[in-house]
Ligand SMILES: NC(=O)C1=CN([C@@H]2O[C@H](COP(=O)(O)OP(=O)(O)OC[C@H]3O[C@@H](n4cnc5c(N)ncnc54)[C@H](OP(=O)(O)O)[C@@H]3O)[C@@H](O)[C@H]2O)C=CC1
């Protein structure tokens with residue numbers, strides 16, 4: 123190897139022990155019906171059906187067991203739905219022409235039923251179709267499993283759940299189950315979320331309800347527990363003595379295109395911060411769970427949430443990008459934020475005084491989601507490291523998944539000078555040839571396996587809404603107003619000022635560049 127060249131070592135694949143087997147989850151077989159309600163919609167097309175296809179392609183959904191039903195009000199035939207899906211799946215990133223055959227066999231498993239969301243007629247028809255499939259497949263000798271995925275606006279969840287309960291529950295005497303998957307945003311504030319939880323809770327037990335947050339299915343989010351609790355060197359450092367501040371950042375380089383009507387009712391806090399970023403926050407801040415059993419993990423999440431102090435107005439910056447209101451589905455006087463930076467503070471022994479800065483924005487200068495843990499300055503700084511910048515531990519969730527540690531090293535050469543560098547675990551380079559599964563793929567598989575670890579429990583949801591509801595009400599009442607910002611930029615300058623005030627020190631002149639192969 124020539125000196126100075128990037129050397130990429132091909133490592134033989136190694137098998138790691140799966141820790142899922144400690145989770146008390148017993149694999150099941152038998153007839154499986156997956157029902158996508160809202161099959162005509164955006165989420166179903168872009169996420170739910172592609173995830174099902176990927177699971178099928180990898181052998182996780184067996185053709186002799188599974189059948190998929192689309193349900194919505196739109197009147198289309200089986201073939202029309204299949205053609206719509208084919209058009210989308212064939213053009214998906216990474217799709218190859220040799221998938222055409224497998225795609226056709228997948229689409230043959232898809233059937234469509236049309237009906238409304240609040241009358242028994244459609245759901246009785248749906249039940250008849252599911253039962254026919256169950257009888258044809260195995261019901262004489264096996265159990266049957268029914269998974270209802272609500273790819274629908276939350277306003278129709280109560281009536282849809284009632285219809286499922288009245289008309290479509292699993293009827294096999296031989297066992298099986300009925301589960302429902304509900305999407306975010308689950309409610310608009312504490313009261314509406316609790317009301318929704320009560321309505322659904324009267325119909326289904328908690329183990330039947332899977333409140334999905336797709337950030338919990340992302341590879342690096344799932345890695346957080348392992349990183350924190352399986353590595354000795356993080357244990358003594360992960361606290362207020364060493365960490366100065368933590369940033370959890372979501373940026374998108376596009377606006378609300380095509381979804382302005384939906385977005386304007388919710389805004390960036392309900393769309394991203396109260397759910398996706400808060401889930402990441404728990405995993406960074408919570409204490410070690412008793413075990414990796416879902417209930418133990420979720421108990422710790424609730425505890426840390428309950429230690430969060432009320433958000434202070436002076437620790438919030440809201441923004442709305444210029445041009446947002448040009449969307450005809452957005453009212454001219456909209457007060458909805460498309461950007462927010464919010465500082466959360468935890469009142470406990472580990473984190474007292476450490477700001478957790480949650481930042482999310484649409485129409486910014488890049489698409490990126492990351493966690494940035496910034497350490498305090500080195501005491502007794504004999505190398506004058508301060509001018510190089512602080513140590514940072516960064517977990518890049520997307521794109522270019524990576525974990526890297528920014529640190530100060532001796533600049534190679536005869537001089538005794540220091541420079542910023544990094545220890546870098548870039549996934550594309552380290553795990554060559556390994557496909558990282560899509561979040562929805564993983565989470566749908568978890569629902570089939572009955573693993574609720576990566577889903578939101580009712581008390582967790584309540585604690586999450588408790589944190590944000592007062593601020594959301596101030597925004598809804600027009601008391602807190604978003605500042606205008608230029609699309610394609612960093613968001614309002616006031617957000618950077620808040621970051622600096624919270625203690626974040628930017629390393630000037632240093633940018634981490636993901637290594638290329
Ligand atoms: N799209 C995305 O990227 C994401 C969406 N989500 C969540 O997933 C769920 C579905 O989202 P998405 O697919 O974008 O939504 P859509 O607006 O595309 O709605 C899905 C389907 O629901 C039916 N529908 C729409 N509006 C109503 C209404 N007011 N009353 C009754 N039925 C209606 C329509 O079917 P029909 O008229 O044929 O019955 C539509 O095809 C939402 O909760 C959303 O917040 C979460 C993460 C990402």
Ligand SMILES: O=C1O[C@H](COP(=O)(O)O)[C@@H](O)[C@H](O)[C@H]1O
Pocket residue numbers: 336374393394491
């Ligand atoms: O839930 C949502 O997430 C997407 C971003 O998801 P990602 O996996 O691409 O990071 C966001 O665009 C959308 O507004 C929101 O509803």
